[in-house]
Amino acid sequence: MTHCIVVGAGPVGASMGLALARRGFRVTLVEQSPHLPADPRAATLQPPTVDMLHELGVGPEILSRGLLAPKFQFRDRARDEIVAEFDYGMLSDETNFAFALQCEQFKVADTVITALRTEPAASVRLGTRLVEFSQSDSGVSATIAHDAGTEVIQADYLIGCDGGRSTVRKSLGIAFEGFTYPERFLVLTTTHDFLQRGFAIRNYVLDPSQWCALFKVPDNGPPGLWRCVFPTAATDQASDTECLADAYVAAQISGLDAGLGLGDLVHRNLYAVNQRVAAKFRQGRVFLAGDSAHVNNPLGGLGMNSGIHDAMNLADKLDQARHDRTGAEALFDAYDAERATLARDYVQAQTIQNKKRLEARTPEAREAALAELRMSANDPARHKTWVMRASLIEGLRNITKGEAV
Numbered sequence: 001m002t003h004c005i006v007v008g009a010g011p012v013g014a015s016m017g018l019a020l021a022r023r024g025f026r027v028t029l030v031e032q033s034p035h036l037p038a039d040p041r042a043a044t045l046q047p048p049t050v051d052m053l054h055e056l057g058v059g060p061e062i063l064s065r066g067l068l069a070p071k072f073q074f075r076d077r078a079r080d081e082i083v084a085e086f087d088y089g090m091l092s093d094e095t096n097f098a099f100a101l102q103c104e105q106f107k108v109a110d111t112v113i114t115a116l117r118t119e120p121a122a123s124v125r126l127g128t129r130l131v132e133f134s135q136s137d138s139g140v141s142a143t144i145a146h147d148a149g150t151e152v153i154q155a156d157y158l159i160g161c162d163g164g165r166s167t168v169r170k171s172l173g174i175a176f177e178g179f180t181y182p183e184r185f186l187v188l189t190t191t192h193d194f195l196q197r198g199f200a201i202r203n204y205v206l207d208p209s210q211w212c213a214l215f216k217v218p219d220n221g222p223p224g225l226w227r228c229v230f231p232t233a234a235t236d237q238a239s240d241t242e243c244l245a246d247a248y249v250a251a252q253i254s255g256l257d258a259g260l261g262l263g264d265l266v267h268r269n270l271y272a273v274n275q276r277v278a279a280k281f282r283q284g285r286v287f288l289a290g291d292s293a294h295v296n297n298p299l300g301g302l303g304m305n306s307g308i309h310d311a312m313n314l315a316d317k318l319d320q321a322r323h324d325r326t327g328a329e330a331l332f333d334a335y336d337a338e339r340a341t342l343a344r345d346y347v348q349a350q351t352i353q354n355k356k357r358l359e360a361r362t363p364e365a366r367e368a369a370l371a372e373l374r375m376s377a378n379d380p381a382r383h384k385t386w387v388m389r390a391s392l393i394e395g396l397r398n399i400t401k402g403e404a405v
């Protein structure tokens with residue numbers, strides 16, 4: 001039985017493990033944390049990702065744990081008005097799931113790992129860290145560490161789904177090319193209900209200095225929680241402590257919605273945001289998938305999604321390679337080419353553009369951004385093009401045809 005070691009039990013490693021197990025591989029999934037991480041991060045599943053999770057057999061469970069978000073809005077903060085509303089319903093001919101699903105990433109990982117544990121040839125090892133590995137023409141050898149000491153395991157392939165600071169990527173000496181934004185992103189979680197003010201479940205609010213992304217997450221069931229993402233001052237202008245202090249936070253939320261105050265906040269988080277893509281997604285028998293291969297700002301909800309898409313693409317290639325050993329090199333090169341193209345030409349391009357649109361500073365840039373949004377939402381053909389791209393359906397179709405943008 002072909003044996004794969006998957007490193008990391010985030011949403012990508014979990015999906016990688018289950019996709020391989022479902023295709024008849026032996027899977028060892030190692031996760032350094034003793035329990036599945038539950039920090040508030042990604043929460044949006046795009047339609048093709050819901051489709052893929054459905055194919056893995058966890059669709060009903062994921063749907064039951066999520067919140068349907070058929071529409072998303074762009075709003076103008078200063079004028080307090082809706083500029084454009086986009087509807088995933090335009091995709092009803094293109095996908096079985098014409099909506100985004102708000103479902104926190106730890107629920108995605110938890111659901112998928114629960115299914116993986118039922119696979120007889122899969123082993124999920126929490127509290128187990130990949131320390132180092134080596135590879136030859138015939139396999140990989142990985143040293144893992146846990147409470148009982150260290151151990152060496154042999155496998156045919158190793159897949160690094162070990163996040164932005166990936167040990168696997170660094171061990172291979174693969175460059176992580178791109179940049180870090182000077183500002184950090186402030187994420188506030190609140191019980192305040194924005195639906196009552198006509199917001200959608202997912203919203204992007206334009207403003208030259210206080211733009212924000214605002215979306216609902218199901219939490220433990222109704223009424224759910226809302227997450228608000230704001231930019232902060234650059235690192236050399238305000239410390240982390242200052243950005244998380246009441247005065248700073250109050251200024252960010254002021255005027256967003258009359259009823260929203262500091263007392264409604266249940267969590268504050270600050271993080272650095274990178275736009276980076278690995279120079280290679282594969283070296284020999286070792287692969288990168290998810291954040292270990294590409295990281296981006298969260299505007300558009302694409303990071304977790306494109307990582308799960310990497311996992312599905314790689315599982316198919318590894319499966320085909322078992323039956324076509326002479327074609328394995330070409331298949332693995334295709335994984336690298338397809339997924340790097342998707343990461344650069346779609347996810348990086350779209351997330352960078354999304355941020356520029358929200359923060360457009362000069363009156364001309366701002367009016368141009370607002371006009372583009374209105375025109376795109378009001379014209380049915382443009383509307384559909386917009387949601388095809390925002391949902392990653394366009395990118396997925398083009399990379400398999402070998403077309404970049």
Ligand SMILES: Cc1cc2nc3c(=O)[nH]c(=O)nc-3n(C[C@H](O)[C@H](O)[C@H](O)COP(=O)(O)OP(=O)(O)OC[C@H]3O[C@@H](n4cnc5c(N)ncnc54)[C@H](O)[C@@H]3O)c2cc1C
Nearest residue numbers: 008010012032042130162163290291298301302303304305
């Ligand atoms: C605030 C925020 C909001 C976001 N919002 C969205 C969103 O709305 N939509 C979206 O699509 N994306 C979003 N993202 C991005 C998303 O969170 C990531 O793209 C996603 O977590 C990537 O999943 P992953 O499985 O690749 O990596 P991770 O979730 O980082 O998982 C990596 C795992 O590997 C483990 N690990 C690391 N090293 C080792 C080792 N040596 N041995 C064993 N285990 C190891 C880690 O413990 C971790 O569990 C957001 C990110 C942030 C920070």
